[in-house]
Amino acid sequence: MATLTYRNAAAAGLRQEMLRDESVILLGEDVAKAGGVFKTSRGLYDEFGAQRVFDTPIAEQAILGAALGAAMTGMRPVAEIMFADFLAVCWDYVVNEIPKARYMTAGQFGAPLVIRAANGAGIGFGPQHSQAVETWAMTVPGLKIVSPSTPADMKGLMAAAIRDDDPVLVLESKALLATKGEVPDGELVIPLGQAAVRRTGQDLTIAALGSTVPTAQAAAAELAAQDIDATVIDLRSVVPLDAGTVLASVAETGRLVVVEEAPAQLGWGASVASLVGEEAFGSLRAPVRRVCTANVPVPGSRRLEERYLPEVHHVVDAAVATVSYVHRSFVDSKG
Amino acid sequence: MSIESTLTETGPAVSLRLEAYAEMYRIRVFEQRAARYAMSNMTTGPIHLATGQEAVSVGFAACRQEQDSMLCTYRGHGHAISWGAPLAGLMKEMLGRSGGVCGGKGGSLHLTSAEHGFLGSYAIIGAQLPIANGVALSHRLRGTGGVAVCFFGDGGTNIGAFHEALNLAAVWSLPVVFVCENNLYMEYTTTTEVTAVKNPAFDRAAANGVPAELIDGNDLVAVEQAAGRAFDRARAGDGPTLIEALTYRHTGHAHGDPAKYRPADEVEAWLARDPLPAYRALLTAGGVGEADIASAERAVDDEVSAACDETEADAMADPAVILRDLWADGSSGWRH
Numbered sequence: 001m002a003t004l005t006y007r008n009a010a011a012a013g014l015r016q017e018m019l020r021d022e023s024v025i026l027l028g029e030d031v032a033k034a035g036g037v038f039k040t041s042r043g044l045y046d047e048f049g050a051q052r053v054f055d056t057p058i059a060e061q062a063i064l065g066a067a068l069g070a071a072m073t074g075m076r077p078v079a080e081i082m083f084a085d086f087l088a089v090c091w092d093y094v095v096n097e098i099p100k101a102r103y104m105t106a107g108q109f110g111a112p113l114v115i116r117a118a119n120g121a122g123i124g125f126g127p128q129h130s131q132a133v134e135t136w137a138m139t140v141p142g143l144k145i146v147s148p149s150t151p152a153d154m155k156g157l158m159a160a161a162i163r164d165d166d167p168v169l170v171l172e173s174k175a176l177l178a179t180k181g182e183v184p185d186g187e188l189v190i191p192l193g194q195a196a197v198r199r200t201g202q203d204l205t206i207a208a209l210g211s212t213v214p215t216a217q218a219a220a221a222e223l224a225a226q227d228i229d230a231t232v233i234d235l236r237s238v239v240p241l242d243a244g245t246v247l248a249s250v251a252e253t254g255r256l257v258v259v260e261e262a263p264a265q266l267g268w269g270a271s272v273a274s275l276v277g278e279e280a281f282g283s284l285r286a287p288v289r290r291v292c293t294a295n296v297p298v299p300g301s302r303r304l305e306e307r308y309l310p311e312v313h314h315v316v317d318a319a320v321a322t323v324s325y326v327h328r329s330f331v332d333s334k335g
Numbered sequence: 336m337s338i339e340s341t342l343t344e345t346g347p348a349v350s351l352r353l354e355a356y357a358e359m360y361r362i363r364v365f366e367q368r369a370a371r372y373a374m375s376n377m378t379t380g381p382i383h384l385a386t387g388q389e390a391v392s393v394g395f396a397a398c399r400q401e402q403d404s405m406l407c408t409y410r411g412h413g414h415a416i417s418w419g420a421p422l423a424g425l426m427k428e429m430l431g432r433s434g435g436v437c438g439g440k441g442g443s444l445h446l447t448s449a450e451h452g453f454l455g456s457y458a459i460i461g462a463q464l465p466i467a468n469g470v471a472l473s474h475r476l477r478g479t480g481g482v483a484v485c486f487f488g489d490g491g492t493n494i495g496a497f498h499e500a501l502n503l504a505a506v507w508s509l510p511v512v513f514v515c516e517n518n519l520y521m522e523y524t525t526t527t528e529v530t531a532v533k534n535p536a537f538d539r540a541a542a543n544g545v546p547a548e549l550i551d552g553n554d555l556v557a558v559e560q561a562a563g564r565a566f567d568r569a570r571a572g573d574g575p576t577l578i579e580a581l582t583y584r585h586t587g588h589a590h591g592d593p594a595k596y597r598p599a600d601e602v603e604a605w606l607a608r609d610p611l612p613a614y615r616a617l618l619t620a621g622g623v624g625e626a627d628i629a630s631a632e633r634a635v636d637d638e639v640s641a642a643c644d645e646t647e648a649d650a651m652a653d654p655a656v657i658l659r660d661l662w663a664d665g666s667s668g669w670r671h
Contacts, residue, residue, distance in 0.1 A: 065468060
């Protein structure tokens, strides 16, 4: 075991796969000589050289277009879009070209590529550099969407994303870049679509993703002090979604709180809540609750940004309300 | 010969060939049949004819090598055919039949035949230029010696992806050939009305460091010569070339568009420059017998008719395929 930061674990995952497969190339703005603006590709240009690691102009369509063309013809490109918000600049490739390449050609070729992007709020970049975009991407069938929450997951999920024969969006939480964690030595690959149960409790299930996993874990610790025992599920990816792990947990606890870095009006958590409502209705002892961001753009000031994000006390409050919920008709019938 | 060029090379010798004429004729007849299907509501969605632009397709395809790749626009029947895609597979795709090149999932707008190096017709204007760069980069990294050829329309030159792609191709010195088929009209509006330069692709190539030529796209000999120069440059490692080929679509933007926005004298002038009779006359003047030409035309007529018969006999795409091929494992599930 080595202790790595989340950002260094990203580079470690890339390095592991670049050593293994010479068709893996990296392209993006400042990713080569500068090692990435978030230092998530540090050392790779020095080790693998100019034929594997490419600095690009600030031209996101050129970046994703090149990645797609290379992926269609035998390469495994990893394209960095510096901030996930900038996916809007090359949205045609994200929604029209990359996820449809295989389907609309009936499998004549695929797009085995990774789009990686720094995602979400937490370091004060304001409304256009802080959005968490899992939900944006989730509106289009054909993209796998991964959000690691720990350094080990970053390395192992990055490796799996690169090996995957389908396009994968790896969203790297800016709030977690400096966090540290144990990462197993040697080759690490964590299959896509397998949620991690971070904590097991009998009273309720809390489902989280990426940046909201530490929030959910901190909330679970506070809840434990109030004798509320929570299961915390780190979904790791929303496509493919490990619905089975969530449904199995809800079957045990009868209660679900989803903690998502997305506005309430549409979020990946709404899909999770919807399928639990449809498929675990008989187990539910309380309404599913979603703890979301404020339904506004991400504000710039640090304190405003903190308030924007789901905070630990929001999760605790939602969990307490869920656990103490009593169905009205049940009360009435008891009369 | 080129009308204007930022290159200094002279063109390779190009021989007149009956099969090149037959290929243009094949495209012409195929599109006539496709138009008839479209007007009978037998196609899925709109079809966009390139009738009148055949020389561009055939001229570039004549210079390709087997390992080369091609990407084009939704006005791509001619490119698809000249690159070797099967007539029946193309027609079936346009009619939503199960034996279509994309199994009915692409339709006329998204014809693709990867086994022939035809990596797709793209229906989002300009989207294919950056993708062609990636194909070219891949050719270089894999050491195939291949070149990526990317066709686009005059309307595609005002979109950001055009400029992003040219710059990156030049910076990375990619083996890619960008071919603007300038048929004067975007959909219903002329490109010159909304474009600040006279030659929408050629005039802008230099700004992105890409050598360029402006050619008569209805002159098959001129097209082949320019294509040969561009392929040679790419294969020699000298980077991208842009060719703007002046041409004209004889029909409207899509089937059903009577194209009344075009002045009659303009249409008349361009019909007089139809690449098929022009090349046919060259063949005749070069000593190819009328009987041989007519015989070649009849053979193509039969070939297209056979493809159409096969298409009409094919079943409509089976709804059972709808959930296939989203993911590499063939499935389309998003959760488990």
